[in-house]
Amino acid sequence: MTTLIRPLKKSSFYMSLDVFPYKSTLSNLLMAFTDLSKKVGSASLELTQILRTGGEITQAYIFTNYQDFSDEFKKYSQSFSDMLAVGGFEYCGKNGSSCLEKAEMTLADLLEEGKGDKGNSSLLFRRIMQFPLKQLKEYSRLANKLSLAYENTSNEFNLLNKISLCWDGLKYSSTMDHSIADNTRAFWEGCSPKIADTLKIPNRRLLKESKASPLALQNAGRFSVHLFLLFNDLFVHVQYASHQVYQLETVWVETPLSDTDQSQNLVVITTPEDTLNLCASTPAEKVEWLMSLNSSINKVLSSQKSVARRGSTERLTPPVVRQAGHKFTKHGIYKDSTYNGYWMNGKIHGKGELVWADGRKYVGKFKNGFLHGPGVMTIPKGEGQEEIQDANWKDGRLHGPTIITYANGDMYEGYFKEGQRSGHGIYRQGRHMADTASIYIGEWDKDTKHGYGVMDDILRGEKYMGMWQDDCRHGNGIVVTLDGMYFEGNFIQNKMSGFGLMLTDDNSCFEGEFSGITQLQGKGTLILPNGDHIEGMFNGSWNEGLKISGTFWKTKTSPSVEKSSHAHGIKSSVYGSLAVPPDNKWGDIFYHCNATLGYSGEGKPDLTKAWESVAVSVSAGRNPKSSNRSRLRGSLLEELEVIPPHSTGKLTLERYTQISNYLKKAFETPFHPLGKLMEDVVNVFRATYIGIGAHPRLLHHAIEEIRSCVAKMYKTVRLLFPDLPPDGGPLQVFSESSKHNTEPFPKSTEEVAKFFQRQVSEISSPEEEEDCEVVSAAGLLHPLLLPKIYPALFDLYALYNDKEDEKCWERIQRLTRQGDMALMAYLGIDQKFWLLGENDPLKKLSSLREQCYAEAVDTLQQLSTALAQQRKLKVLKKNFIEIQRHISADIRFSNMIFGLFQAVQNKLGEDFVWCMDDLFPIFQYIVVRAKIHHLGAEIHLVDDLMESHLEYGELGIMFTTLKACYFQIQTEKMPS
Template sequence: MKTKELSKSGQGQSVEKECFGKKLDVLRQLSESSGDKVPLSDLLVSLFYSLYNTSARVQQAASQAGHLFRCGRKRKESETTNQFWRTYSGKTTDVLQTPQRRLVYESSDKSLTLQNAGRFSVNRFILFNDALIHAQFSSHHVYPLATLWVEAITDITASSNQYGIKVTTPEESFTLLASSPQEKAKWLRAINQAVEVVLTGEGSGAGVPAVSRTASYVFCKDLRLKDASYSGRWLSGKPHGKGTMKWPDGRTFTGTFKQGLEDGYGDCKMPNKLLDKSDRYQGHWRDGKMHGFGTYKYATGQVYEGSFHDNIRQGHGMLSSGKLIGSSSSVFVGQWLQDKKMGYGVFDDITRGDKYMGLWVDDQRQGNGVVVTQFGLYYEGAFSNNKMMGTGLLVSDDDTAFKGEFSDDWTPNGKGTLSMSNGDFIEGLFSGEWTSGLKITGTYIKPNLYEPDKESTCVLEVGRLAVPPEQKWRAVFSECWSRLGCEAPGRPEESRRAWEHIAVTLTTGRRDSPELLSRSQSRVLEKLEVIPQHTGPVTAARYDVIRRYLTKACETPLHPLGWLLETLVTVYRMTYIGVGSNRRLLQQAVEEIKSYLRRIFQLVRLLFPDLPDEGVVIHTDPKGSSETNQQGWLVSSSTLLLPVLLPRLYPPLFTLYALDKEREEEVYWDCVLRLNKQADLGLLAFLGVQQKFWPVSVSVLGEKQQVLPSTKDACFASAVETLQQISTTFTPSDKLQVIQRTFEELTQEVHALLEGNFLFSMDDLFPLFLYVVLRARMRNLAAEVSLIEDLMDPSLQNGELGHMFITLKACCFQIQQEKTT
């Protein structure tokens, strides 16, 4: 064996010991191994294990060698830096010399100069491991490497052999000229490698640091940012991305920057030295200014939530002042222009207990408006210079009304008509304040006795001097059109642009606020981001897809339509809750909802330009989806939008209906209570129901029981329970469906009783249905009927559902007029 022969010589022994050491015996055993000695596999395992340990020691030795090399390099850098400071002749040595600073490269041989420098100027550039220093005779500039960007410039001038390097810093940019291409390459490589080491802790060898990076910097020259410190993302010398800026006066901005300016969402705190508190703005910025939607909390306690434009309030917004228990509590929601109330708005003076709903100019009530108070007073008419001035209508809680001229708040002054609740009225000249007494010169008229054809119409004309519904909340709808990338209705060619804006808005919202979204909400957003096919004829299946899409969109605040509905719900509740729960506002509240539907439907037509006109019926394809309505779909704003809008507006709206029908409800409820004291058969007889419709037995818990003269609340119980569900629904269509199911339940019970088919006549049906209505004991039936009548789709009025509704309405009226013996 060669190994055995080599081991016999002195030179071979030294080589063996140097290479293998104690592992030499293993190799000898391996070379001399035979079948009857140690197994060859065990010897190989032992050999590989020994080689592994040898490799580990080799790596350790290499690491130690590298460490020695780095120590030597650092020592050399230290000696070079020390030698540099000994020969440096600048006047700022003490300021620049720091213990950790090491020299990398310097231009004492004029290998690098400043472009456009004066003939007699002295410019020296020194590259350290943490900064690039531009030293002059008596001054210097320090540029930290973490916020330094350099790039090559080829041929400053066509006739020059000089080569340029562009240097970008947070506050200035300048060009350095190298004496040769070689010097240019050396400086570029040296600076980039030094920057990369500062950013990453070690050089990658490529010598090209990231253009976008995270770093901190204190500004010293920029007028807007002087002495401010910034920590965050940078891009080519400018704050770009998420970061935090702090000013010496305590102002702090945390958010998104773009090219050095606040842009995107941000949180800014601004100290108010007079109040020793801070203003705070949380919202959107553009080009360094508050722009878009945001919330501004003033040090005074006021809070503004709405739109900004170039640092001022403009667009739709809500300003809250004070607290509910404070001495100056108020809330304004409406339109702003140039930081002032302008256009339509609602001002709720919580302290005084009154609410204004009308037009504004330069922070003052100007134009038509409505005022309601906690004492039941109602005024509608003209305002000027923040006062009731001009023609107006004033109505008190007891229905006394004055229509005429006003010169101040609650102060009639001039011609007018005063109407009393009994129908009498006075025409003439009026003066004085309403609450303290009026001076009247005029004629007292009792139309019922002397002039039956002449009567006052003050109360009947409530709402005519109020702001028309189409003029309300224009800023809200304008903002929605803007979010869709359009200026105004009537431009269907912008449909594609609107869908693109929707996709961008949803994607941005899902990316910027993932923590605020649940998994199901994220899935909904992903579906809404997909632009549905919206060209070609609208079939029943496609109409159903559109309906489903709009439902999801309106329930998603990030979607422009969802934001619109959320804002409309806020302003509606702000208007008609609290002092706004005045029964004389009912018709205005109803008309406002109808206006919402019309204007939102314009937005829907923008997104789906092929949608048929309102009133068109899209018939169902027999081969289409089984989920669509078998009779087809009626295209209308109410069927599309009322199901998602009305449930949110229902509480304040139904409160107004209940207040408006309060007196009728008292009479109705008194009659319901009295009539329900009777047993079933006695009540059926009292109502004139034919005996053939009287149930002989009823099912109770699955067992049949005979109807006795004392039996109560057992007959037609299924129909009664069905009708009671009307108070658990919101939209007129849902309430009509409940009425229809009630008729079906009633018809089934009668057919089962008569054991055969039977066709109801109205004479038979009305008293029987009246019995069901009485037993249902619905507390606000008059309000329910009125709501259905006002908001039901006109196409349903003459159909089967319309006739059923008229029957219910007639029952309600009959109960109010019923006389019991």
């Protein structure tokens, strides 16, 4: 057979086909013909050799690997059908008749049955190429005859029968394919040239047409003409000179449920951009069209590897959800765009990629034809720049948490509602040192800054913390500047107006009327740093000059300035009253978290819905990536899927421990609603009080903000754990095995003292006291929140206490130059606490003293590294039983007290009774030797965060002693 192909490829016949539009189809046919001839020839030689040597016939390659031969014949049959469908044989017959006539003489013996067709070059070429396929019947007959030589139950018999059936099936399928291809060729020859030029390709077959099987458009005009064509990959609607093409992978076929006369023969075809209501002439015709359409769609979908198939691909109806590509031409929103992804009933649904003609690209989720769910939109802006929207979408618009990176470098991270910025968000404008570099974090409404927010203007060097309206500063607010200025008052359209407060870096204070920052205009009072003040009318700028008409008042010799814990040196009675109340800040952050947990703020929370929301959020955070960090996160999320006891009606120590452990994990992962809440709270606190916001006069506002956030976070936690105290405690909880009942702390001082005495008298052993704990909002949340905001918070304390700490530090450095015995003598420590060595008490300090005091010093030095004070007090529980049930975590020097107490107690005997006259000098010695640079800031922080129920009893005395040591170091006369 190969003797025919070589001359064909080298002859002028093949060269003359350069203009043949389907020359590649002819090349594929000739190549497949050559490969098949070689394979068949090789198999024939092997079979002949086996017959001559008397070997086992079934061991021949043609039988042991019959599937390879079947695939080769299928490949060749497909090439032959493609050539037949496009009329390739007729074209070749016209352009190569002389060459084919020579082939006829060469292959006369093979073409006995076609001798009557001499002179018809196209038929001659077709018969030559069809010759190998006509041998399939002989192959089947040969295998069937060979099987008769074996017993019916033998493996050889079964193998040869299987081979015979395979060749019969291949013969039948190839015959059907050739018939369909011939009908397709006839259709291309009779249809309009426009349709043929547009749709005619070698592997396309016509399966059904409405001329032969009537199918009409419902409610079509009387004189309109419609033709419907079903190909193996297309459904075509022809009307007059135009036609509409529908890819079968994006065609859904259904029938109406109604059994009326008008709808019983109706077939509804849904496509991405059109819906066709078609009527068959009879129910039988309707069934034929339905079967043909569904079968063709199934075959197209089954050829896609990306489509998951269950069971047989020859299903009755195609899947409703499928993956396919489509280019929109008429769609109002997606016109001229290209989509590749999942569909459902003719609409984009599921994950996919959409690319517009103008370069926009979206990759993400869709629902019912709209962008819906998480996705990323990339929008080109020219000159290689682009805008990226990593967001959540709803009905085609931005809705929910969103991150947008603009082409000019700006960035927005926050919430959207119906396509507009709404809710909490952060907008970073301009790159570093740009002309408009600024950062806004706060609330938005309808794409404008609206509500409470903080604006950090980097270039101007000022920060605004207050209310906004329509992108303008409007309402109560605070402004702080890099040069130490502090303003507090009311803003109208970006301008500070009316009564306000100004504090300068030199502690000057002005209370009065403003017409802008530093612009004093109207009645007011100016208090100078030395206490003198001027009352009257002011007009002008503080930085450029003032006109004053008023009265000057000289301060008294010993001015008594009312001071609060956060307002030392601030000579203003309105400080803090003109700012936004802490409970009015960051409300949208907590609203979003509560909404995620199914609570809108009204009515009774739904506990079941809240935990279902947690399960959805945690499951969405699972990531299959195999990195160590991902595996660690996956392990944490698996632990969060185990729900602890949350609504038993009674809070015990064991259940509280389970709740506390769960919250530690929940607040650490942003995929948990509580973790996202913690992340947002930490971000807003850092953005407010870092940089320009690290202003000492903002410390009061920072502490009030922490207390407010803790109270709000606690309310959110109770949506999941309603067994926690409803008012935030403090509440004393006991172990399930304890005889005590859970009870709240008393409020008044007298009740607290009686409560302590009663609890101490009821405790019979240290083991019993370990079966209880004090539960409070601060005790639960401070260890989780404070370590995350500690750097920003402590910077405020360090700046606020800077002068006192520097004075204390200078004195500590001078005192530490003294030797141990000299320092103890100076501080007035009784010699029985010197722990002198027994052999040489005057010259050598004992190792016992070095060990005891060194451990105490090391423990006190942990003030600078311990971020959650509550854990320190657990050591005291074993030694101070009278306050066992009231220990929290707001004092960080307890280990020092315990270590020193235990060491000296062992030295002096168990019956030794401590008194403050003995303890105070020792505290001073430990504080000096610890050399803590910002001791005042540490004490101030502990004092602010200590819960009120811890201020009574021995812990309160010890903390007061430490503060007294700090004051004594600053004021005591230094040794010469």
